Amino acid sequence: MAEKTKISLTVNGNAVEAEIEPRTLLIHFLREHLNLTGAHIGCETSHCGACTVDLDGRSVKSCTVFAVQANGGELLTVEGMAAGGELHPLQQAFVDQHGLQCGYCTPGMLVRAYRLLQETPNPTDDEIRWGLSGNLCRCTGYQNIVKAVRQAADELGQKEAAE
Amino acid sequence: MSDIKEMSLEEREATLGGIGSARKRKEDARFIRGQGNYVDDIKLPGMVFGDFVRSAYAHAKIKSIDTEAALAVPGVMAVITAKDLEPLGLHWMPTLAGDVAAVLADKKVHFQNQEVAFVVGADRYAVSDGVQAVDVDYDELPVLVDPRKALDADAPILREDVQEKDNVGQGLRRHPNHIFHWEVGDKTATDAAFAAAAVTIKEEIGYPRNHPSPMETCGCVASMDATNGVLTVYGTFQAPHVIRTVVSLITGLSENNIRIVSPDVGGGFGNKVGAYPGYICAAAASIVTGLPVKWIESRMDNLSTTAFARDYHMTGELAADESGKITAIRANVLADHGAFNTHAQPMKWPAGFFNIVTGSYDVPVGHVEVDGVYTNKAPGGVAYRCSFRVTEAAYLIERLIDALAQKIGVDKAEIRFRNFIQPEQFPYDSCLGWEYDSGDYPTALKKALEAVDYEGLRREQKEKAAKGELMGIGIATFTEIVGAGPTRNCDIVGLGMFDSCEIRVHPTGSAIVRLGTKSQGQGHETTFAQIVATEIGLPSDAITVEEGDTDTAPYGLGTYGSRSTPVAGAACAIAARKIRAKAQKIAAHLLEVGEGDLEWEVDRFRVKGLPERAATMKDICMAAYSNLPEGMEPGLETTSYYDPPNFTYPFGAYVCVVDIDRFTGEIKVRRFYALDDCGTRINPMVIEGQVHGGLAEAFAIAMGQEIVFDELGNVMGASFLDYFIPTTVETPVWETDHTVTPSPHHPIGAKGVGESPNVGGVPAFTNAVVDAFAQHGVMHMPMPHTAWRVWQTIDELGLNK
Numbered sequence: 021m022a023e024k025t026k027i028s029l030t031v032n033g034n035a036v037e038a039e040i041e042p043r044t045l046l047i048h049f050l051r052e053h054l055n056l057t058g059a060h061i062g063c064e065t066s067h068c069g070a071c072t073v074d075l076d077g078r079s080v081k082s083c084t085v086f087a088v089q090a091n092g093g094e095l096l097t098v099e100g101m102a103a104g105g106e107l108h109p110l111q112q113a114f115v116d117q118h119g120l121q122c123g124y125c126t127p128g129m130l131v132r133a134y135r136l137l138q139e140t141p142n143p144t145d146d147e148i149r150w151g152l153s154g155n156l157c158r159c160t161g162y163q164n165i166v167k168a169v170r171q172a173a174d175e176l177g178q179k180e181a182a183e
Numbered sequence: 184m185s186d187i188k189e190m191s192l193e194e195r196e197a198t199l200g201g202i203g204s205a206r207k208r209k210e211d212a213r214f215i216r217g218q219g220n221y222v223d224d225i226k227l228p229g230m231v232f233g234d235f236v237r238s239a240y241a242h243a244k245i246k247s248i249d250t251e252a253a254l255a256v257p258g259v260m261a262v263i264t265a266k267d268l269e270p271l272g273l274h275w276m277p278t279l280a281g282d283v284a285a286v287l288a289d290k291k292v293h294f295q296n297q298e299v300a301f302v303v304g305a306d307r308y309a310v311s312d313g314v315q316a317v318d319v320d321y322d323e324l325p326v327l328v329d330p331r332k333a334l335d336a337d338a339p340i341l342r343e344d345v346q347e348k349d350n351v352g353q354g355l356r357r358h359p360n361h362i363f364h365w366e367v368g369d370k371t372a373t374d375a376a377f378a379a380a381a382v383t384i385k386e387e388i389g390y391p392r393n394h395p396s397p398m399e400t401c402g403c404v405a406s407m408d409a410t411n412g413v414l415t416v417y418g419t420f421q422a423p424h425v426i427r428t429v430v431s432l433i434t435g436l437s438e439n440n441i442r443i444v445s446p447d448v449g450g451g452f453g454n455k456v457g458a459y460p461g462y463i464c465a466a467a468a469s470i471v472t473g474l475p476v477k478w479i480e481s482r483m484d485n486l487s488t489t490a491f492a493r494d495y496h497m498t499g500e501l502a503a504d505e506s507g508k509i510t511a512i513r514a515n516v517l518a519d520h521g522a523f524n525t526h527a528q529p530m531k532w533p534a535g536f537f538n539i540v541t542g543s544y545d546v547p548v549g550h551v552e553v554d555g556v557y558t559n560k561a562p563g564g565v566a567y568r569c570s571f572r573v574t575e576a577a578y579l580i581e582r583l584i585d586a587l588a589q590k591i592g593v594d595k596a597e598i599r600f601r602n603f604i605q606p607e608q609f610p611y612d613s614c615l616g617w618e619y620d621s622g623d624y625p626t627a628l629k630k631a632l633e634a635v636d637y638e639g640l641r642r643e644q645k646e647k648a649a650k651g652e653l654m655g656i657g658i659a660t661f662t663e664i665v666g667a668g669p670t671r672n673c674d675i676v677g678l679g680m681f682d683s684c685e686i687r688v689h690p691t692g693s694a695i696v697r698l699g700t701k702s703q704g705q706g707h708e709t710t711f712a713q714i715v716a717t718e719i720g721l722p723s724d725a726i727t728v729e730e731g732d733t734d735t736a737p738y739g740l741g742t743y744g745s746r747s748t749p750v751a752g753a754a755c756a757i758a759a760r761k762i763r764a765k766a767q768k769i770a771a772h773l774l775e776v777g778e779g780d781l782e783w784e785v786d787r788f789r790v791k792g793l794p795e796r797a798a799t800m801k802d803i804c805m806a807a808y809s810n811l812p813e814g815m816e817p818g819l820e821t822t823s824y825y826d827p828p829n830f831t832y833p834f835g836a837y838v839c840v841v842d843i844d845r846f847t848g849e850i851k852v853r854r855f856y857a858l859d860d861c862g863t864r865i866n867p868m869v870i871e872g873q874v875h876g877g878l879a880e881a882f883a884i885a886m887g888q889e890i891v892f893d894e895l896g897n898v899m900g901a902s903f904l905d906y907f908i909p910t911t912v913e914t915p916v917w918e919t920d921h922t923v924t925p926s927p928h929h930p931i932g933a934k935g936v937g938e939s940p941n942v943g944g945v946p947a948f949t950n951a952v953v954d955a956f957a958q959h960g961v962m963h964m965p966m967p968h969t970a971w972r973v974w975q976t977i978d979e980l981g982l983n984k
């Protein structure tokens with residue numbers, strides 16, 4: 021077995037240190053070393069987005085990122101979205117709008133939509149569709165996912181206006 | 184007894200969240216938090232991994248397998264080949280279609296990426312190193328890719344193992360590459376009708392090989408507990424009980440020593456019905472190593488080896504009178520089943536329910552012939568989000584009726600009205616042997632045409648045509664046959680295709696419901712609770728639905744072919760009614776009246792004529808455990824096994840409008856309107872979601888999905904780079920609508936809906952694309968309608984000049 025490398029990073033606000041084979045993919049590191057199984061594997065080739073996580077303020081497909089590339093980084097996964105136990109507006113919106121069926125694509129969709137709304141706080145439906153085009157879903161036909169992101173965007177926008 | 188003035192009737196009904204309520208899904212809570220529990224999330228103590236060495240060739244003899252270098256790889260624990268499985272009798276497995284399939288290639292390989300050896304190791308990375316290190320020496324053989332050449336006298340013989348057999352499970356065969364011949368209908372009468380017809384049409388209509396490709400691939404964790412002799416397999420199973428029985432038949436383990444668990448399943452669409460070599464090898468490896476073994480398919484493995492769909496090469500003919508009234512149908516099909524006959528249909532139906540090919544139309548006579556053949560391709564032939572071969576049948580008839588309309592110059596909506604089975608004809612006996620339960624096709628199509636302003640669209644199309652622009656309007660008025668099925672004509676490995684439901688009501692007014700089906704995203708935890716809620720008057724929020732564990736769930740045949748609602752949903756209602764019957768006896772005892780003096784009202788029994796005297800279901804639940812009539816067994820639970828008297832026949836009317844760029848061939852779906860009639864609607868929100876999803880899959884199939892092979896049998900592009908899965912950007916916006924024609928034989932009148940949009944969607948897309956070219960005499964265009972292919976048609980016709 022190859023020599024191990026030490027990495028340290030922040031995952032969902034918690035400091036994490038680990039020794040891993042340099043070839044370990046980030047998705048395997050999350051799922052198998054940290055037991056964070058929210059992000060899924062759908063294709064291993066960066067086409068489906070099921071493995072999407074947020075690394076240093078960018079959406080990345082963790083199936084094609086080495087864990088060592090996340091060294092020193094700040095990582096957000098779906099498990100970190102419900103801050104203090106309260107659902108993120110996106111999570112609630114996915115339930116309200118029936119934006120999920122089998123749920124397999126959902127963690128990737130949520131984390132990607134989270135970043136999309138930071139990049140484009142008040143997106144048009146078209147911007148939502150383009151913004152999520154790296155995330156595939158086989159169950160929903162996307163329409164309700166778009167609606168859910170719309171609902172969350174509106175809600176977050178209102179919150180901001182109120183503050 | 185309880186105060187019954189607290190809430191109005193409507194409020195009480197609303198509190199139940201029963202049939203018809205758009206209640207939010209129960210399962211979502213875990214999925215949105217990343218707390219789903221899919222197979223690959225399962226981690227057992229000491230668990231190791233396994234993966235396959237796969238064949239690079241489509242047809243070759245295996246000269247040798249050298250595992251030495253692989254065994255020297257750090258972390259690799261074992262390499263299993265057919266030789267190792269042979270003493271256990273596990274190197275071949277019986278298929279659901281009566282054939283056998285290789286678990287690990289035995290002396291030769293029959294398709295590219297076939298499983299040749301199984302490497303077991305401490306982690307994925309070690310296994311992957313081990314797989315690379317196995318050295319297999321092959322002798323290439325001539326390859327058979329084109330099913331049309333399979334029965335040639337000089338075709339290479341693929342299945343030498345069954346070469347001498349005149350029957351491989353589904354009737355007599357006439358060539359070593361022939362699997363079955365299936366025929367239905369009246370040939371003589373059909374020939375006569377064609378000879379006498381004023382008009383006939385004949386079209387070759389292919390349905391390419393594609394793949395269900397759910398977002399989660401197939402996989403399992405097998406764990407043999409040597410002490411107790413119990414094998415537990417967690418896996419992506421659409422039909423856990425069937426898997427248990429099959430595993431028992433294959434391994435000789437008794438069924439009580441096998442536990443099959445389907446945890447959360449990330450979509451199935453037919454891909455997860457069958458039994459795959461990975462399951463057998465993981466189980467064998469667990470027996471060998473004494474450790475739990477995980478096998479998870481990669482996406483390429485998934486697309487290139489487990490259960491493809493379609494691959495039907497159809498020739499369809501219609502005979503009609505001058506007005507376009509169909510007088511006969513004829514269909515001839517060549518079915519490519521790949522290397523082993525592993526298609527998943529009820530045993531007696533080698534071509535599934537393809538004889539639903541008369542569709543929504545009153546066709547007096549017909550004849551269908553289907554031949555299945557072996558080729559050097561991955562085995563399968565599953566129903567990709569449809570009932571058995573129904574989507575192929577619906578595609579054929581919906582294409583043919585359009586072609587007939589074009590031939591005689593009748594509008595494509597009008598020709599449908601002229602041929603529809605009329606509402607008063609139900610129950611309707613089709614000429615090819617089905618009894619349609621209920622339907623109202625003209626009302627559905629009328630509603631659809633009005634919704635899209637059909638006449639306006641046709642006018643616009645004409646105006647555009649005058650300017651050289653391409654616009655197409657596609658109609659599909661399909662009928663499905665789902666809910667397999669009556670055990671008198673449906674079985675899988677001899678097991679009748681009933682389904683089951685067990686209900687256990689708790690003292691304080693809540694319940695657990697267990698079923699033999701298995702949700703893969705359909706929302707069973709939500710919708711089955713709604714059925715029970717309405718039937719027994721307890722809130723759906725207080726009803727837990729559990730599926731997928733063979734140790735606890737009653738025996739059932741699983742979820743596919745839109746059978747959950749028609750079969751298990753019916754079992755649910757019947758079981759709930761048994762509960763209510765006992766509850767009525769308890770209520771009579773509590774209210775000190777005769778059973779016959781009571782009437783049911785939403786959530787309670789009332790004394791007739793004395794509405795203030797009532798026992799609520801909640802009261803009754805407690806009484807069932809504390810205060811029973813003399814001689815009655817305590818408790819409130821029951822099980823129902825439901826053998827449906829007939830199939831259900833959902834239908835719909837879809838309209839699709841496309842604009843085609845005459846310089847690039849790109850298709851823009853401007854509008855897609857889908858009207859579905861699935862009988863009684865249990866949860867409108869879930870139904871709409873199912874329709875959206877099915878339409879998106881139909882769009883994928885029509886516009887881009889195809890598993891392509893080169894002449895050497897190499898799979899061309901089995902990854903999401905090449906295999907078309909539409910993104911948010913390409914996927915059209917869906918408009919949904921409905922009519923309600925309940926099934927007369929289903930206890931709550933429901934018919935099932937999950938697959939209708941795939942069955943009806945695909946022909947609607949193709950019909951729209953062909954319609955854009957109809958004025959130029961084009962009768963059919965083969966799927967998938969990629970821009971390149973459409974451009975070729977445009978170019979041939981010179982429309983881009």
Ligand code: FES
Pocket residue numbers: 060061062063064065066067068069070071072081082083084
């Ligand atoms: S698994 Fe990473 S993009 Fe598909």
Ligand code: FES
Pocket residue numbers: 119120121122123124125126156157158159160398449450704
């Ligand atoms: S909900 Fe199943 S893949 Fe998106």
